[in-house]
Amino acid sequence: MHLASRLRGKFPRLALTEDFSFARHTTIGCGGSAEAAAMPACLEEAAQLLTFLERERIPYCYLGAGANVLPAEGRFEGVVVRFCNMNTLYADGTLLYAGAGVTGGRLLAFAAANAIGGFEPLSGIPTSVGGGITMNAGVKELHFGDVTERVIASEKGKIYTLSQSECRFSEKSSLFQQGIAVLGAYFTGKRSDARTIAARACDFRRRRAGLPKGRSMGCAFVNPPDRSAGELIEKCGLKNTRVGGARVSEIHANFILNEGGTADDILALAELVKARVYMQTGITLREEFRRIP
Numbered sequence: 001m002h003l004a005s006r007l008r009g010k011f012p013r014l015a016l017t018e019d020f021s022f023a024r025h026t027t028i029g030c031g032g033s034a035e036a037a038a039m040p041a042c043l044e045e046a047a048q049l050l051t052f053l054e055r056e057r058i059p060y061c062y063l064g065a066g067a068n069v070l071p072a073e074g075r076f077e078g079v080v081v082r083f084c085n086m087n088t089l090y091a092d093g094t095l096l097y098a099g100a101g102v103t104g105g106r107l108l109a110f111a112a113a114n115a116i117g118g119f120e121p122l123s124g125i126p127t128s129v130g131g132g133i134t135m136n137a138g139v140k141e142l143h144f145g146d147v148t149e150r151v152i153a154s155e156k157g158k159i160y161t162l163s164q165s166e167c168r169f170s171e172k173s174s175l176f177q178q179g180i181a182v183l184g185a186y187f188t189g190k191r192s193d194a195r196t197i198a199a200r201a202c203d204f205r206r207r208r209a210g211l212p213k214g215r216s217m218g219c220a221f222v223n224p225p226d227r228s229a230g231e232l233i234e235k236c237g238l239k240n241t242r243v244g245g246a247r248v249s250e251i252h253a254n255f256i257l258n259e260g261g262t263a264d265d266i267l268a269l270a271e272l273v274k275a276r277v278y279m280q281t282g283i284t285l286r287e288e289f290r291r292i293p
């Protein structure tokens with residue numbers, strides 16, 4: 001039986017898409033397709049779905065806003081679990097709760113509307129709450145992990161809460177990169193006022209104006225300790241290097257742009273960059289983007 005039909009039989013109310021295109025749902029805009037995508041709407045539905053997928057040994061992967069993933073070419077005979085329907089958002093004093101599918105933009109707008117500040121450095125980062133926590137996304141002034149109070153997570157069908165320290169946040173990494181699902185999170189803000197928040201958010205967004213336009217996954221590599229990956233790549237003379245339709249940006253060398261290429265082109269270019277930087281500097285760059293499925 002088709003995967004989608006099996007899921008429909010088991011979860012009649014679960015939102016499903018058949019023949020899911022990775023290219024259409026990721027900022028890099030390439031990659032193949034998956035047999036189905038499932039979009040649970042609440043904590044229980046998500047946990048039950050994950051239990052079923054585990055029990056039936058159905059391959060699956062998670063997808064947030066798709067801003068930091070490189071999907072493989074070809075057909076994924078599995079299920080993409082998307083969190084876009086988990087959209088609960090509320091404030092309790094200066095504590096915010098957001099479902100995994102809430103976008104960064106919506107989280108920040110809601111905080112500002114409730115005079116809750118402290119999140120402004122995250123303005124303009126394309127993300128969902130689940131992806132932002134998993135990647136510990138941010139800029140040097142603030143990362144998701146800094147403002148995360150606790151996370152509602154799910155693994156093997158169980159829903160549980162993890163405190164900030166249990167989430168093991170580090171440079172562009174967290175415990176959730178090991179396959180534990182983020183279903184929602186509480187964030188600690190601070191009392192502020194709409195005008196201050198808007199001015200600060202505007203400053204941080206302005207700083208992003210110079211980032212390369214076009215299809216990318218943001219920075220391709222994590223900065224090594226006390227070094228800038230972009231500077232290392234630039235010093236190795238790799239700006240504008242091309243493999244097929246993939247190119248190293250000439251504006252910011254840590255951006256790999258997709259100019260009509262395939263996921264294999266992007267991957268080959270990333271490997272070439274890593275090899276050249278290692279050869280010329282002895283430094284091993286770690287991929288920031290996540291390969292899926």
Ligand SMILES: Cc1cc2nc3c(=O)[nH]c(=O)nc-3n(C[C@H](O)[C@H](O)[C@H](O)COP(=O)(O)OP(=O)(O)OC[C@H]3O[C@@H](n4cnc5c(N)ncnc54)[C@H](O)[C@@H]3O)c2cc1C
Pocket residue numbers: 027061062063064065066067068069083100125126127128129130131132133134135136137138139176179180181182183211216217218219290292
């Ligand atoms: C133009 C551009 C600019 C960017 N600028 C920045 C920046 O300034 N700072 C920065 O840190 N990043 C930046 N990024 C990268 C990206 O925005 C962040 O990493 C973002 O947090 C990814 O979130 P997402 O929801 O898109 O996650 P996705 O890309 O969908 O997923 C990322 C990883 O998290 C997993 N995942 C997603 N949701 C969940 C979940 N609910 N539970 C468990 N695992 C999950 C996925 O399987 C994948 O492994 C940029 C990207 C682009 C395209």
